[in-house]
Amino acid sequence: MGTGEILWNGLALFLTLSIFSILYKDNPFYKIAEHLVVGVSAGYFAIILYYNSFIPKVWVPVVHESKFLYILPTILGVLMWTRFSRKWSWVSRYPIAAYMGIGMGVAIPVTMQAYILVPLYATMQPIGFTSMALFNNLLVAAGVLCALVYFFFSKEHTGAFGGVAKVGIWTLMVGFGAGFGLTVMGRVSLLIERFTFMRDYLQKLFGF
Amino acid sequence: MKNRFVFRKSILLIFLFSFSFFLFGLSISPAQEMGVPVAAPISAPQPPDPPMNVVAKDAPNDNGHAIVVKWSLSADDGKGKNNVLSYEIWRSDNPDTGFVLRGLVPAGTSQYLDRGAREKEEENYFPPHKNFYYQIKAKSDISFSESEVSAPAYAYGQWIHTGKLSILFATAVFTFFVLLFINWAKKGKKLYVRPIAGIDAVDEAIGRATEMGRPILYILGLGSAGELGTIASLTILNRVAKKTAEYQTPLLVPVSDPVVLTVAQEAVKAGYYEAGRPDTYKEDSVWYITSMQFAYVSAVNGLMLREKTATNIYMGVFYAESLLLAETGNVAGSIQISGTDQVAQIPFFVAATDYTLIGEELYAASAYLGKEPLLLGAIKAQDWGKILIMISLIIGAIAASFHLDFIVNLFRIKL
Structure with missing residues (x-):
């Protein structure tokens, strides 16, 4: 292991342990790591924005390709800087309104497709009691119906309606539980990767 | 008498054996007699029959940078000489010359989506509103045959994606509910x-x-x-x-x-x-x-x-x-x-x-x-939307159980 590798990997080990130290309590080591990562990430993000947004989406289209339509969103972006002026800060509401309006316009059909119609079509399967597959489809359809009842806000969850809603929340919780287990396993693998990194570094450094 | 009959019978059998050996000998070449393998007789490679009825059309429901090409399979694809391995799709803006290879599909395939890039600067740019001619080559392992050149076709974009009409309908119904309930809320209805x-x-x-x-x-x-x-x-x-x-x-x-x-x-x-x-x-x-x-x-x-x-x-x-x-x-x-x-x-x-x-x-x-009326109206509309979803789900599941696919397909989004 070269000197550079020893130093950089040693720094990575130190920062990893510093972040882990918050498990004990807030301390100067955690503060150092925290401020370092925030500062570095903010600077890094500014550069990323410059190279991934400004250059390909403003500079190249307008200057090199003469696509002057791109000036319009650029002006909207520049108007955001009016926030620095107390007198003109109201102007920044226009680009914000445009941004949010476009976001909504894009989101509504996508949501309608991805979260409503596609799952609805996928749930429309033959149902019955004559085979396990048909019964499984019936369970899924019933679970979806009960979950929808849970998200019904115009009526209080009481009586039979409340009972159905309760089945709905149980259905949701079964799904959440499965998701929780899956993700935790992924997180544990990340932790193992960090431990493996530290073990390998120490093995190389001390030769055991 | 009996001995003469046996003698004649023996002569006849010897003759038959000798004749059959003679015939067998004719069918065996000297090389085979020596145990040497022999090559099959050399003949010209047999090209497969060409694909027919090549039709090119604008690809539906896109932004105007693709053409769909369809053809009838070669008579030797899966039957006949059964020697078609693949089809090559060639394109040109001139029906007589300048064809370039656009794609390759395996035997048994009778259509190809020739899709290109949207931006002029990109290598695979597909210009809209420009006539193109297509030709399909049926390929065997050593030879090929060419179809007739198709009639010209050009790509153009569509304003409405017909496969997504269900989204438009659902959004329209939801918007109607939102406006209705906002109106009610504004009028003071609790x-x-x-x-x-x-x-x-x-x-x-x-x-x-x-x-x-x-x-x-x-x-x-x-x-x-x-x-x-x-x-x-x-x-x-x-x-x-x-x-x-x-x-x-x-x-x-x-x-x-x-x-x-x-x-x-x-x-x-x-x-x-x-x-x-x-x-x-x-x-x-x-x-x-x-x-x-x-x-x-x-x-x-x-x-x-x-x-x-x-x-x-x-x-x-x-x-x-x-x-x-x-x-x-x-x-x-x-x-x-x-x-x-x-x-x-x-x-x-x-x-x-x-x-x-x-x-x-x-x-x-x-x-x-x-x-606020605006937000409350939206929540009420969502609830009515959920009621419609529940009804649709029940109808769809029953329809699927009775194989009434046309009902289920009303909710299908064709991307």
Whole structure:
């Protein structure tokens, strides 16, 4: 292991342990790591924005390709800087309104497709009691119906309606539980990767 | 007599044996007699029959940079000489010359989508409104045959994607309900929205923070200002800011997106104005940290532990940071209320926070708090939308059970 590798990997080990130290309590080591990562990430993000947004989406289209339509969103972006002026800060509401309006316009059909119609079509399967597959489809359809009842806000969850809603929340919780287990396993693998990194570094450094 | 008969019979058998050996000998070449393998007789390679009826048409439901080519399979594809291995698709803007290879499909395939790039600068640019001619080559292992050149076809974009009409219809129905209920709400008709436990807890949590003299931390998540979850969260932030202004409780709102920062500042400022305390609004109570996910988390976690926030409210779009934030808040002993429309993150909030708004409850919460006709109308419309979804699901499942596919296909989106 070269000197550079020893130093950089040693720094990575130190920062990893510093972040882990918050498990004990807030301390100067955690503060150092925290401020370092925030500062570095903010600077890094500014550069990323410059190279991934400004250059390909403003500079190249307008200057090199003469696509002057791109000036319009650029002006909207520049108007955001009016926030620095107390007198003109109201102007920044226009680009914000445009941004949010476009976001909504894009989101509504996508949501309608991805979260409503596609799952609805996928749930429309033959149902019955004559085979396990048909019964499984019936369970899924019933679970979806009960979950929808849970998200019904115009009526209080009481009586039979409340009972159905309760089945709905149980259905949701079964799904959440499965998701929780899956993700935790992924997180544990990340932790193992960090431990493996530290073990390998120490093995190389001390030769055991 | 008997001996003569036996003798004649023997002569006849010998003759038959000799004749059959003679015939067998004719069919065996000298080389075979010597045990040497022999090559099959050499003949010209037999090309497969050409594909027929090549038709090129604009690809439907696209932005105008693709053409669909269809043809009838070669007579030797899967039958006849059965020697077709693949088809090559060739294209030219001149029916007589200049054909270039556009694609290759295996035998048995009778159509090809010739799709190109949209931008002129790209290598595979497909110009719209330009006539192209297609020719299909049926290929065997050593030879090929060419189809007739197709009639010209050009690509053009469509304004409406017919495969997505169900989305248009569903959006139109939902919009109708929204407008109807907003109108009712504006006319003063009382629209009931059931209490939502997580939102009722917000007032309680603000009161607790006031009693303890500690700040309230409001996290908007990592979503952009254009996302539904963030917008719903901003409405709730406005309500929380109004309450904190009334109680004079410090409010901390660290954000991770520059545009969200601007909108969040406006929302908090508006809350202070509504409470009649604009003088107490501090612009730096809403500030930007960084857009990098885990850097943001480390800063917020440090903030929770140092400021000893009494209440943490997480509302908006969250990703892998949800559990890291909620667990730290738990360690710090804060009351925590969460809400997100990110299905994968809800389990973590359910496990680690005191109250959780699940999915659509986040949107409903903003209406429930605001009590504005616009928002209440939207919630009512959503409920009616759910009723329609439930009815559709029941009808669709029954239709699928009786193989009435035309009913089920009404809900299908053809991409």
